[in-house]
Amino acid sequence: MNQSDKIIGIDLGTTNSVLAVIQDGLPVLLPVNGERLLPSVVGIAPSGEVVVGTPARNQWVVAPERTVRSIKRKMGKAETVGMAGQTYTPQEISAFILKDMREAAQAVLGGDVRRAVITVPAYFNETQRQATLEAGEIAGLMVERIINEPTASALAYGYGLAGDQHLKVLVYDLGGGTFDVSIIELHSGVVDVLATAGDNLLGGDDFDERLAAMLADEFAEEHDIDLRQHHQAWARLLRAAEEAKIELSSAPFAEIKLEYILTRDRKGYPLHIQREVERSEFEELIADLLGRTITLVRKALEDAKLRPNDIERVLLVGGSTRIPAVWELIVAQMGQEPHIEIDPDAAVALGAAVQAGIIAGEEIDAILVDVTPYSLGIETAQVGYGGRLYADLFTPLVRRNTTVPVQKSQMFTTIVPGQEQIRINVYQGENPTASQNVLLGDFMIEGLKPNRADGLSEVTVNFQLDVNGILDVTVVERQSGKRVSEQLKASRQRLSPDDIARSQAKLAAAYTEMEADETFDPGVAALLDRARKTLEQPDLSAGLADDIAGAVANIRHAVAEEDDAQVEAYCDELIDLLMEVEG
Template identity: 45%
Template sequence: MSHVVGIDLGTTHSLVAALDGAGRPTLLTNRLGQRLTPSVVGLDAEGRLHVGESARTQLLVHPERTVAEVKRRMGRDLPVTLGDRRYSPTEISALILRALREDAERALGGTVTEAVVTVPAYFSDAQRQATKDAGELAGLKVERLLNEPTAAALAYGVDHLDAEQYVLVYDLGGGTFDVSVLEMFQGVLDVKASAGNNQLGGSDFDQLLAGWLGAQFERAHGVSLAGNLAAQVRLKAAAESAKIALSSVDAVPVLIPFLAPGRGGAPASLEVEVTRARFEGLVTDLIRSTLEPMESALRDAKLSRKSIAEVVMVGGSSRVPLVRQLVAEYFGREPRAGVNPDEAVALGAALQAGLKTGAMSAARGIMITDVCPFTLGVEVQASAGRERVGGVFSPLIPRNTTVPVSRTETFATTVEGQRSVEIRVFQGEGRLVRDNLLLDEYTVEGVPPARAGAEKVAVTFTYDINGILNVTTRVVSTGKEAVLVVDKRSQRLGPEQRTEAKERLAREWGTAPAPTAPVSASAPATTDSDALLAAAVDRLASAPASVRPRLEALCNDLRAAREKGDRVAAARLDAELTDLLFDLG
């Protein structure tokens, strides 16, 4: 039996969900029995690929063979190096999707060949195309990309079908921020406007706090950690743990033993207390920067703050108290409670998968619309008195137009005897193309030579429900057409490259380790001593005071045994350390 699932392909974590027998969306667990799978890919010393918890553990000790937060590289020509292998961001995302697909098949007891995958509302066309390519490489048919705030609204709206109200979804994840304004009425979720920043998220909070922690180490030991990749990774991991803890406490100790050599060359540790006030002082400007997209979305939807009946906050970073405080102050009331920030997007994707297959339509009668988040248009020349000025942006599809949509504009030639027309496609809100993002360009040949302005070229933009743009040009006098799928080929894998990549990833994925038995989320996911030590060191800061001396002693003894080459002692200490970590849970 084949299943269609919903996937939240996140910056920090990814989730997969499906409808249960009662037609309710439910999250599926991975091979470790966990709902959240870290969006981390690693290559171990034996050349095996890891995805998820084991890769995240490896990141602490072998960052040169591990990659995280690849979502931020999607749609850009930024290759990823894992050891001696090179991958594109699309291929890394494909490995994550493949792991999720296999986990879903294990949980559902059948094959999974199709998925609804969510993307930030403010993802560009190139980023959306790259996400669809990743699905193809993972063996998934991705006919529908669903904007993350829309998915979250669907998860919320399925239990409020009788409500007639405006809802604002504030989605602050690990690497992206989106806000969408929707109208709900009679089972319809109508997206009115979206705005956001696809380079803002909790990872930026972690980076600022990690920078502060690094400065404290340098102040204490007189050594800069700049350029020390291993230390930087451990600082960021400690910063993330502290950030999470500070959502429920006012201060948290950060202890990172043996972080780097000190001034005299001996291993030096970092031990410092981080207060919530300190953390908030570091991130206030970033959090306040989310106000402008909210205001922009409300303006485009032609609504006031008072018009919004419910504010739904999703994305793990929305748990930061200062974020909720800012949103509460902005709207004059507390945001909606009862929505799981981590899970809402995946659950909404599963509902959309159910709508697509027909499993939801008869029983629920839900319908959703979405919008184009950017203005799309072409470069033209404009008259300025007797002069003609180039580089002017002529919009065809204004931002927040309901999709799917098709718009046509007709343009005239500008040069005597002109035989071709160059079409340059941009997205953005600037009056001049230099202030916008070039999506693609091509040349239309076969224009009959005539006086300037005599020949006309009709340009049609078709923006589909997945947020992917097709451009058609037609020479009016001859009917000759040219079609462009805007896909930034320089940043995508071509058809042959996709075939080769799919085969290569399948071969390399075949060397991945077999599934392991479920373990505690904080227990090590591998018995490799490096990863085990990293997990133990990471656990030191939060271990009970009564256990911390023994845990630290075991770490020191294991290092010493390995340095001496005493395999018997190392194996015994490995076992003791593993048992202690499992006991801690």
């Protein structure tokens, strides 16, 4: 195909816009102005030059009157915005962004690019879609198709391309400026939107604002100055909050350091901000906002007349889905792990490129991504009812199907006051009982000193996994900064039948120990004994053995948590499995 006949795919986002195209049968992202994600910000520089992307975003800090951002929220409205003394329609501002994207595509492809597929939220009405078409035309593009963002996400994952698939998919899209959830059905290559719900004033920007507002309130308490009334200071605080949010998605805490946030206070002294923010503190700040997304998920399910277990795939889209609390909420609501094999920032643009390729008649292969096939984590323990210690718990840091390379950190504390050493056991697998997974390695951390008032020590465990399956584990004592590192090789092979048999034997031994455990209700103990005897059967299939082992581990964990409802639910699950074996 002649490069000038190429059709590009564009995700025209509220916060960032992304460009993609089919090359050698695969959708790939194309950088715009050297940026993989182009900030959807437009400005007029003092020289009169139009600036788009990061330069415009930087200018907004010092010259908001010459800069426009989040224009997507105004698409389809009969409004204008001011920029450097001129008025512009939302279509015209969007056209500045699209023009830069078109020129970037031409620079890479080496020919004139005039055709595009552009995505919009599923809830966009016809007026908003028409405005998007007009923005493309102003930028010199023939918009071949406007497609829904959830449909594009499904195409990125390859769903809807195979004619024999019939799937119900829930797409949870939490971007910088908007949230929407869509339930789509794919059948014989056709993609239908069954239901959609959303909030175009809810996204990562709102999370940034919550964190910035907390810091501004603390600053006002100390200095009696409201930073919201100082545009440049407030803009810097918002930027710092965004950077902290991003860091907290992979680390347990982040430090915000803003020197000279105000050049002088009422007495002429410069003022600064230095504050450490913990992930748990940030997640508590935005808990109600994340709760609103789950309310909308339930609404979409209700509108589609479906239950969570009717959904066969859950896709996470949008950069804000990297927040660990989002994962936990989705798993709790939907009862399944979402798919994150494709970069959530890129999925919509890649899907738009797939649709563009289909229109252009290109041969398209499935997107190949390198993911970790198993979860990676460490063995942990927790103190339960009556001070009883529950050990051998598996806490994953990197979840299975996560795109590699990846880096994740989490903070842990010692168990008893004054504890001077801990052993780090690194496992790979999916079982909530650590020892039922594959041990990748272990090492000792010694010489710990209490760094909390209760005599416990806090340490940060960092996992860094590369494309070759090499796992670098680093443990940092929070107060002293002392570091201990270990390099391990993550196995990419499935467990052999012998491995499974050994695990089953170990599991059976664990159940024998549990028989004497007086903390179990007699009915639960009898059920676990029945499970133990079932696992001893030599002809038991590996799949059923794994399911039974998982159910038993879940019961143990629920008992430790004193969650009677969960204990009952997991016992019912185990009974069903045992009945399947017993015929």
